Amino acid sequence: MSLLVSGIGFGIISGAILSMSSIGFTLQFGMTNVLNLAYGTVMTIAALITYVVNISGYSIFVAAFIGVVFAMIATLAVGWGVLQPFAHKGLPLFAMAMVSVGVSLIGDYLVASITHSEIYQFQFPAGQTYRFSGLTFTTTDLVIIAISIISVAAIELALHRTRLGVAIRATSASASLARACGIPTRKVVNATWLISGLFCGLGGVTLAMSYQSVTYTMGTAYLPYILAVVIVAGIGSVGYAALISLVLSVVIQVAGVFGASSYNVVIALAVLLAMLLIRPKGLFGELFEKTEVAI
Amino acid sequence: MEYYISTVLVYLAVYALGAWALNLQFGLGGIVNFAFIVFEAVGAYVAGVMSLGSSGASLGITYIWGAKLPFPLPLLAGAVAGGLVALVIGPATMRKMRRDYQAAAMLVVAIILNQVVTNAKGIFNGAEGLAGVPSPLSQYFSASTYPWLYVIWGLFLMLIVYLFLQRLGRSPFGRTLRAIRDDEAAAVALGKNPWATRMTVFVIGGVIGGLAGGLLMEYIGAWGTSAWGYQETFVLVVAVVFGGIGNQRGALIGAALVGVILLQLTLFLPPVGYPGLINSLQWVVIGAAWLVVLWFRPDGILPERAFLGLSRKGRLDFRRGASGSAGEMDQRGEKAVSVG
Amino acid sequence: MSISLQLENLSVGYREVIVHDLSFSASSGESLAVIGVNGAGKSTILKAIIGEARVHAGRVYFNGTDITGYAGNVLASMGVGYVPQVRDAFPGLTVLENLRMGGYLLPRREVASAIAEVLDRFPQLGPKRYTLAHQLSGGERKQLGIGRALMSKPSILLLDEPTSNLAPNLAEEVLRDISRITSDGRCVIVVEQRVEAVLRVADRACLISNGTPQMLSDARSVLEFIQTHGLFGQDKPSQVRSGSLL
């Protein structure tokens, strides 16, 4: 029983991290229709910057902030600098995903050659331990959960209540119709890159904080979980992505405490594979099947 | 030094076999097989356990199906195993879906299998994998001549596979395969069975992949899960696209450039910086080269020939048209239109 | 102030030209119907005007400004409204959100009154304001599409087959809206399948056949011409060409 409870506790923490990571991915994917496999690389970069700033004497919060800002810049740079020019050349969806793999390889291994492919341990203290009826959380865990709840609630509200948020949903549904409304779709797409980068950074930084370490493969190795969530939840659906993240994480962690811990990835990927085979459009479906790259 | 050259040549044969098999599946058949490295892995493992003898006999490593078969049976067993694996994962992953999703599904299959083999030590000894696999017939030759004989053996297999695939690609079978790739619905309307045709080349590719894996295993003698990460498939995809999708000679050039020059020759460079720097940088170079190829020559160095009929008289009209090149990497007509 | 849209020897299409050498102009307070049998490329004309299809030759002027190839959002800010044939509303957005997006360019304080105005014009939408667009019926959805385009108070409205997939009575209703819209001093260009029905509400009409304009005249004469010769009568358009083609 206590094993089950602690599994759920771990599940909530990793669910908090996964939901932020997958929301950034799904927003960007829903908008541009490009399967951006360089996303994990940006997560790694954000975590690494956080580490470097933290190690040079700043508090972990300042460091995390700088890391997230870097993730936003890096995401925009990948979107603008690489994916957009390729899309304008008329590459199809599949080739665009391939381009992002190239970006990911370059990024990951540049990081590897700079960091000597080593694992870096964070130095900040995990803080006090709190107990809630069997669940155990450290201060770091609680901060991660709080950041996740606040940011997910904020993006969900923003997408429904703000002009830019609704414009993002509108452009993602139909860019040409959005233009006919006078929405400057190019600016909206850029805003989406930035928001996607924000969540990507939050995901990467909190992932490293919960691991207490960072290495060059961290983000890309995490990508399968994100893909599983995004495809199961349906591309572009933020609320479902958060929900599925939580469910998937709890399932994996509970399975882990009962001895299947080395099969974490296998569980996540088996779920993804089953979804791809049974309902490639995701549980909660898309309203239109987009077949075009829109950047 | 001589040993280096012969090793590089064996690697060339292995990469070329892999690139051709992938070219058959991906270039001619349009199957986005990102699980290809699994075929090579199975071929290597099976060839290994078929040469190592029964599990308990060796130095504390555990695996299934141990046997000590004479040359060339372990290699053949590896090839057959590759085909069988294709037969199993083919039906599951070749459903009708978006091509980038199919790529993701294949990738996922590759990662799952790798993880399972890594974690379940009983199958092929987990992450450490097999070691000490004897090279076939090596006891009859001196250590200096054997590598060269192995090179000749590898080049011989290459030649056989090349001629076989060339024959297949230029036959009506190959033509039907390319037709299904270009427009599945239209091919169906002409009475072609896309599923059966694709499945055939998926299995043939599996056999050749298994052969390549076995060939490498019997030369280097060791094989673990780190040798077949999904990135290794990516090397072959890069090689095929680099050389020219749908063109065998192009795939050979790609395999030589990417597989051998970038990945293997760097092993013999004098050490620069800290150990492992070159290893990381070569992936950066591959990634960058990949983007350069996609940008400048999406059809590769030697693009596919449009005409493969019997009568070869007359010039081939092969201009790169406005609709050609980039848009054709995707065959389902998912034309990318950039907006915004 | 009078508005005008002017097409000068326009050839439009995608990779290949679909409609050749089209010229017409339309000004405020009038409606112009573009008609022809299926596949004549009528919708492509509208798409080319708003920059979503290719202009191979010719120019488009709006109030004397050359707007050929301008992006849709720039045209929207100049006062060109467009209602596509199928994807005419954002499916995952509510009616209210759709209208708000239609009024994206309006100053914030005017949005509420503009929404009230549209809901006034299409009373059926009022009770459904929190319904998602893809849950609306065909007729409601088309009204939403037109209402969304009217939000930005366009001086010219381009309608692409507004009655397709609508039951006959709903189609009549949508077409009647066209005359209400022009009576506000706007200009409407409508591409339409239901030839006779649209010709009864439009002021002028352009008949396209075989990728070329065959006749441009007031709606009544085009209607008469079609009634006597049939829409796909043999050789007839070429006889008319010299006389009534403007």
Added chain:
Amino acid sequence: MSNVQLGSQHRATLTKDQSGSAALETDNVVVRYGGQTAVEGVTLGFPAGSVTGIIGPNGAGKSSLLGAISGMIPISQGSIRFDGKDVTGEPPFRLARAGLIKASQHAQVFGRMSVLDNLLVAEPNQRGERFAVAARGPHLWKAQERSAEERAMSLLSDFDLAHHAKTRCSLLSGGQQKIVEYLRALMARPKVLLLDEPSVGLAVHLVKRLAEDLARLAEDGCCVVLIEHEMGLIREASNRVVGMVSGKVVVDGTFEEVEQSEALQRAYLGAE
């Protein structure tokens, strides 16, 4: 409009054939997508040696009917008989092998292959298409290949495309691709030929040649069914016209009869 003229005796022979046994029959075929009904109970017989034109406004269900006949679109109700056998629910590639060939509305050519290869793909019963034969070597299929190549070249020269035989198909114009698709369908030796708007993008003289070609096909006993908006082609090539509105057949007769049909006129003109 194209002005297609054909010999009058040709049209007479065609009309006589109508009483012959039907090569293709649809019995109360219904096609539904989601909640919408595209084809609502169509019962038609198409005799061998006839050319039937199907006309009607957009959304009348013409393409859905053709898709249902060719097995590409599943039918919700009813049955389809081809060559005397019930073929309802057969996979489309089996129907095609049996001689029921459809050419699509948007030219679907094999873009990265040459024009000649596009045609050769369609040759029925190719020995070298089987993996086992292809693997054993070209001597097993070369003879058949040569005769197929000759037939393909003669088809290409009929439509002035012989000089493009080795051109990559994606480099052709839309109209040329449309012809390649038509010739490819002929290459498959169809018993029933279904054409979805074959004249789109064709120059006037080619539409005329197409009309002649269709008539010749029918004389050889092929059953041709075409959807068409180009009335000149319908008038000259077909000896029977079926008018569809909202998923139903509203008129079935000669071109002149159909032209007078008020139901069809109303549907086109939109005054319901």
